[in-house]
Amino acid sequence: MSSIALVDCNNFYASCERAFNPKLEGKPLVVLSNNDGCVVARSNEVKALGLPMGVPWFQIEKLARRHGILAYSSNYALYGDMSARVMKLLGQFSPRQEIYSIDECFLDLAGFELWDLVAYGQKIRHRIKQGTGIPVSIGIATTKTLAKLANHVAKKQENHGGVCDFGRFSARELDDLLESIPVSEVWGVGRKLTPRLETLKIKTVSDLKKANPRWIRQQFSITLERTVAELNGLPCIELGEESANRQQIVSSRSFGRSVETLEDLREAVSSYMTRAAERLRAQHSVAGSIAVHIQASSFKPEEPRYHPSQVVPLVKPTDDTRYLTQAALQGLQHIYRPGFRYRKAGVLLMALEAKATLHPALFDDPEAEARSSRLMKVMDTINHRMGQDTLKLASSGTENSWRMRRGFKSPNYTTHWAEIPQVTA
Amino acid sequence: MSWRNTQVQFLSSAPISLQSSNFPVPLTRGNRSSGLLKHAPLASHLDYRHNGDMKEKSPTWGGTRPGSGRKHGTGLYGEPTQTIRIPVSALSVIREFLSSRQAQHRLNQGLASAEVFHPATEPVPQALPLYAHKVPAGFPSPADDYIETTLDLNEYLVPHKATSFFVKVKGHSMTGAGIFDGDMLVVDRALEPVPGKIIVAVIDGELTVKRLAFEDGRPVLKAQNPHFKDIVLRDSQELLCWGVVTATIRKLD
Numbered sequence: 001m002s003s004i005a006l007v008d009c010n011n012f013y014a015s016c017e018r019a020f021n022p023k024l025e026g027k028p029l030v031v032l033s034n035n036d037g038c039v040v041a042r043s044n045e046v047k048a049l050g051l052p053m054g055v056p057w058f059q060i061e062k063l064a065r066r067h068g069i070l071a072y073s074s075n076y077a078l079y080g081d082m083s084a085r086v087m088k089l090l091g092q093f094s095p096r097q098e099i100y101s102i103d104e105c106f107l108d109l110a111g112f113e114l115w116d117l118v119a120y121g122q123k124i125r126h127r128i129k130q131g132t133g134i135p136v137s138i139g140i141a142t143t144k145t146l147a148k149l150a151n152h153v154a155k156k157q158e159n160h161g162g163v164c165d166f167g168r169f170s171a172r173e174l175d176d177l178l179e180s181i182p183v184s185e186v187w188g189v190g191r192k193l194t195p196r197l198e199t200l201k202i203k204t205v206s207d208l209k210k211a212n213p214r215w216i217r218q219q220f221s222i223t224l225e226r227t228v229a230e231l232n233g234l235p236c237i238e239l240g241e242e243s244a245n246r247q248q249i250v251s252s253r254s255f256g257r258s259v260e261t262l263e264d265l266r267e268a269v270s271s272y273m274t275r276a277a278e279r280l281r282a283q284h285s286v287a288g289s290i291a292v293h294i295q296a297s298s299f300k301p302e303e304p305r306y307h308p309s310q311v312v313p314l315v316k317p318t319d320d321t322r323y324l325t326q327a328a329l330q331g332l333q334h335i336y337r338p339g340f341r342y343r344k345a346g347v348l349l350m351a352l353e354a355k356a357t358l359h360p361a362l363f364d365d366p367e368a369e370a371r372s373s374r375l376m377k378v379m380d381t382i383n384h385r386m387g388q389d390t391l392k393l394a395s396s397g398t399e400n401s402w403r404m405r406r407g408f409k410s411p412n413y414t415t416h417w418a419e420i421p422q423v424t425a
Numbered sequence: 426m427s428w429r430n431t432q433v434q435f436l437s438s439a440p441i442s443l444q445s446s447n448f449p450v451p452l453t454r455g456n457r458s459s460g461l462l463k464h465a466p467l468a469s470h471l472d473y474r475h476n477g478d479m480k481e482k483s484p485t486w487g488g489t490r491p492g493s494g495r496k497h498g499t500g501l502y503g504e505p506t507q508t509i510r511i512p513v514s515a516l517s518v519i520r521e522f523l524s525s526r527q528a529q530h531r532l533n534q535g536l537a538s539a540e541v542f543h544p545a546t547e548p549v550p551q552a553l554p555l556y557a558h559k560v561p562a563g564f565p566s567p568a569d570d571y572i573e574t575t576l577d578l579n580e581y582l583v584p585h586k587a588t589s590f591f592v593k594v595k596g597h598s599m600t601g602a603g604i605f606d607g608d609m610l611v612v613d614r615a616l617e618p619v620p621g622k623i624i625v626a627v628i629d630g631e632l633t634v635k636r637l638a639f640e641d642g643r644p645v646l647k648a649q650n651p652h653f654k655d656i657v658l659r660d661s662q663e664l665l666c667w668g669v670v671t672a673t674i675r676k677l678d
Contacts (some may be wrong), residue, residue: 023630088587131588132616133667385515406627414590423632424626425596 002235003109003117003167006147007090007124010135010155011040012103016082017072019133020413020421021403028069032057035254036073036301036407073406082416085120085132093124098240106144108239121163140167144237145230149205150189153177173308188227193220205231220414251276255402259342265294266329267397268345273303273328274392277321281376286317286358288351290324292331316361317353320372325393431630503528541619580671588615592632592666594627599634608675610634612668628656634670
């Protein structure tokens with residue numbers, strides 16, 4: 001018998017904004033994507049107004065203002081810090097935790113069944129809400145796929161008080177419940193599979209649960225066959241332990257305006273590589289290969305499209321911003337074509353390995369490497385203490401007119417001394 | 426037999442380089458899938474040449490003629506061969522073995538006869554350090570055994586990192602409690618607000634720092650400065666506690 005809980009933060013980005021600004025409580029609130037593009041998070045009040053996820057802000061700005069909807073630019077420094085706090089607290093409630101995304105995690109509750117799991121769930125909710133101000137919902141079931149559905153129920157049906165344990169349901173009750181949930185809500189089904197499933201008369205979760213697994217595998221994939229097994233209470237998807245270190249690091253952003261010159265692109269690529277390299281060093285890894293990509297116009301149909309990318313293998317794996325940037329700029333040089341209006345650029349670090357276990361090559365220069373490590377350490381320390389980009393490569397430029405718009409960003413309440421919240425005495 | 430020709434061509438046209446690790450791979454693959462192995466046994470291939478030679482000579486003389494045919498050691502295997510009987514079940518194994526052995530042989534020959542090494546036209550200068558590491562000499566510090574970890578203010582001021590937040594004070598109502606305008610407070614949100622504690626409360630959507638008390642069973646937020654009024658909650662008003670203040674930090678400039 002296994003028990004797995006899925007803990008999911010409610011409207012996470014919106015809740016983070018509210019945690020430090022109690023005035024926002026009860027007000028309709030949206031968070032916009034990078035560059036103030038689309039709506040990426042909505043408070044319950046906004047959901048009740050029927051505003052869909054992902055709509056471009058410029059389309060709804062007037063309407064939103066009329067309804068008194070408040071808009072915030074995404075403040076990932078704040079969300080990242082709050083997520084780390086929530087996850088750390090959640091980790092205290094189970095010996096095994098899988099952090100699934102910025103606002104969701106699985107907890108292994110196997111062996112906890114002798115306790116009242118719903119009460120335990122309420123205790124978790126209370127602790128997270130009190131300790132961080134973030135409301136969470138909890139779904140408990142025997143498999144990850146069912147726990148996801150239980151979480152969905154906990155969120156949608158208020159009578160559960162934010163915690164739904166499928167173990168409390170009789171087989172009959174559970175069947176009735178699953179019959180009322182559309183198949184698109186199942187973990188891993190998604191928008192692509194739903195229409196195909198529906199043409200095969202699989203419309204509800206219950207339909208999928210009762211489908212013949214072998215037939216599902218023939219029609220779809222072994223992955224969906226596993227989903228069917230999971231819906232029937234047979235655990236197929238292991239609880240993945242948290243892998244602290246990433247296998248790839250991406251730093252990619254849209255520009256505040258379209259960019260045409262190589263000079264501007266070089267500045268952007270340099271600064272993205274600076275961010276990526278900082279993250280690379282923070283996890284004590286080195287990269288063996290990098291890729292750079294640029295993207296010209298995707299929204300406006302009349303403009304020509306161009307979306308090239310270039311991989312640049314490195315002679316020796318490194319974490320030095322200077323060498324990584326050099327490689328990225330070489331790659332950029334290779335793919336840049338004049339005459340396009342570029343909207344986005346990004347870099348990718350690949351072939352990551354731990355710096356500590358890196359094998360030295362025959363012709364390495366240990367003195368130069370020690371110097372590079374020291375320099376990077378000084379850069380990181382100063383930038384951490386005095387703010388991002390206090391020390392940076394000249395190639396990342398000083399004006400940065402291409403930087404993205406974040407007109408409505410809240411302060412970095414938890415990560416910048418100058419921006420911590422104020423209390424009245 | 427075309428397979429031989431293609432193989433030989435492949436050998437000579439292949440870019441021979443020390444870095445090209447895929448070089449031997451296509452050779453063995455080609456051998457395995459070649460029609461020869463599937464359809465014609467290796468021996469008959471040899472026979473074909475022999476028979477061809479002999480048809481041009483007089484067919485009436487039997488037996489071998491000294492000095493005729495290919496010279497020993499120049500055949501498929503580069504050495505003298507002998508006929509043996511092989512159980513049918515072992516045929517494929519033996520063929521596999523021979524073909525891989527043969528591939529190896531060809532490879533060796535090909536490599537040996539090719540000009541492989543091209544010196545770099547412009548050698549890259551490579552400075553090599555004489556000593557890579559410094560060796561510490563002298564006595565180790567006698568204090569090494571007594572070194573303990575250093576004191577960490579975070580550990581002292583912020584025992585619960587996940588639930589503690591820093592806030593800045595604006596105003597003078599708490600001077601009696603040692604909290605001054607501009608101070609930084611450590612606020613632990615996980616602690617229970619009990620009477621007597623200094624808390625950060627939410628009043629009209631603002632964060633406010635006051636001391637929590639109960640008077641006539643009703644929560645009161647007490648200012649710690651005679652010039653300021655206490656905040657008494659109305660009946661309908663719910664006290665919203667944001668966190669409990671655990672430390673105040675003030676730098677003296």
